[in-house]
Amino acid sequence: MRFGGSHGFKGSVFPHDNDSALLLDVHRRGVPGREQMRRFPDEEEVDLLVVGCGAGGAVLAQRLARAGWRIVVLDRGPFWDPDEDWVSDEEGSHHLYWTDKRIVGGDDPVELGKNNSGHGVGGSMIHYAGYTPRFHPSDFETRTRDSVGADWPISYWELKSHYERVERELPVAGQHWPWGDPHSYPHGPHPISGAAERAWAGARAHGVEMRVGPVAIANGVFGNRPHCVYRGFCLQGCKVNAKASPLVTHVPDAIEHGVEIRADSMAVQIELDQASGRVAGVTYIEVETGRERFQRAAAVAVCGYSIESPRLLLHSTSKRYPHGLANTHDQVGRYVMVQGAPQVAGRFPELLRMYKAPPPEVSSEQFYETDEARGFARGFSIQTISPLPIGWAEHVLADGHRGTALREYMRDYNHWTVLGSLCELLPLPDNRVTLADEHDQFGMPVARFDYTQCENDRANIAFAKKTMHAIWETAGAQDVLTIDRYAHLVGGCRMGADAETSVIDSDHRVWEIPNLFACDGSVMPTQGSANPALTIMALASRLAERLTAKRVQTSRSLGSRTNRMTQDAAGI
């Protein structure tokens, strides 16, 4: 199927090289063409085996499939059909989250599951809010600038063109963005709810600048993706196909270009060929039958996010790598980060009904960069958040209310509006994923994630809360309620300049192993105060460009591919 021209409909800028939005069906939400999807036998050595079909894996597969690579993507969860599988209901969306057992420890344990862990084709972007800010240029060199965290082996400027490209594909809607590297978005800002309007007015009065967006929700029809209906259930999976996730932005085009997506397949071990020192494929288990299978591959990309990617590497032991692949220097699973995400709610006389419209609406990056006067390094962003009733109940409970008081604040739901912060917490070596003694239903050790904040982290979170309280005070809020929580996950297989302090190089290649890559949120050395989804996609886009332009070799595989192509060309 081919679609001419670079423009879709009504003047919206349409991506040149991704037809996903046109391949979707206007009348159904599920991805068409799954029945005709190309299938590869296990014995066939595919060019690339991707583990995890989320923001990293799906983009990588889509890009490389267009360059002619033969690709299989494994995902532990189902291949979602929004019409059949999803509901407009908080509690009914439990199956969207990774709910296999994990152990959380440390002094400040991090809640996983619905908070930050996706499950199934599309990954965590199925249930993310939709905020898609870029990182700031400073995020890539916090060690040099602020003497904290780490410098990336690449700069913002190496990612910039990929940010732009992905923003067109999602597409991202929002006002012109004045912070970081100032830029505009392909789609204009969405209308906002009463709750966001109130919050914005409060911030403005307090001298805090906010902007509408950036959100990955098409503003207007985008290909065959309909307009948002502002129903407010972004965190429960978009039944409309208006909110971007890899399921609608990259998977359709990937399938069209011959990618096989093998859902319900749990990767348990990356197999090493002892003789060559290269990986030979992945052992995985069919979730429904429990059958163990092995897919051969010329190269493997681990894209399972910050808990599962380290877990898979740590579990892939061999005589040569008894502590897991890429773990010679004990780096796998370290420097896992979450963002401090305290929320402060303000109460107003009018009915604000915060359940209406998407929860991500207006945001500010005014406090993003280090300000020495604040007494800590790095900063935070502020965004509107609009919890649905269960989320609101958790907020009220966290402020210390139960029984009659809890019910009273709950009845007051429609008078409240909520600001949330994303505080940049620093990468620390002991905040790490390890393997616990317990095993899951696949016989694989479950992951344990320990997390403890440092002083800079605590100071940052406290300052962010103080700022949000001050905004509500200026705005004349009649009451405030506060909850401390975390958001997002990154790190665990970070990229760096040497094998002693990182897991992968700047081309996402695992140190020591020429045909093993990691490409997901786990690769980030720092996290900024930005939601990570867009950056994960941009990194995958960059890696794909380098692989297709042969600036990165997967050695033998590329050699054999080249030979094959030469043979094809010669008519052999």
Add this chain to the structure above:
Amino acid sequence: MARDFRQPDHLPKVRGDEGADPGELPRQRRGKTPQMYGRYPDYDCLEQAEHWDELTCKLVVDRVERVPELRFFGDDEAATLTIFCDVVLAQNAEPRIPVLAFVDQKLAEGRLDGYQYADMPDDCETWRLVARGLDESARTHGAESYAAALIDRQQEIMDAFAEGELSGGVWEQLDCKHAWSVVMRSVLAAFYSHPWAWNEIGFGGPAYPRGYARLGIGLSEAWEGAEAVDVNPGVDVKERGLE
């Protein structure tokens, strides 16, 4: 006494107590709310069910019409925990949302939340231990069980649980604060996923495929519930001599 809900004087932190007496709220006139009071007396979200997609509609309506039988908890555990759920949600009269039935269903089906604190047993075991712990704590106060204790005693124990202050006996096997968070996660999810609770708080409910069109401050869709203000029907009827 009638209230103007534009003002915050009914709120717990503003008043310095548990909040205004909910008995003063208007009685629910359409549909149901837990205990039949609420702020939106003429709003029943279930009347909108025909506008919801089939899957969501079935899921939500089943919560009212097909309350699951207890499978996970034994009778003693259920007796204790039913009372605990009602105390923590101030469900002191019928109609009550059968919170424990939904918690039980989730645990019986093994639908856990995807993480377990390192110092805790899994969520299923935590719930059983909490049931035993509540009974033990009640017995140290001279009651036969948590369910048999006086309401004030039940509340005291609940408060101590929330503050992480229960210790001894079964509680030594649990981190009290973590246990509170495990238990409350499920309790709140069960209660605030029920359409009666949505009626009470004026939540619009599922909105697919219809969506929302009137988003601004103070704006409502035609079908969204109006908040009761100023008028206490009892007083109003008397004052207007309509009685």
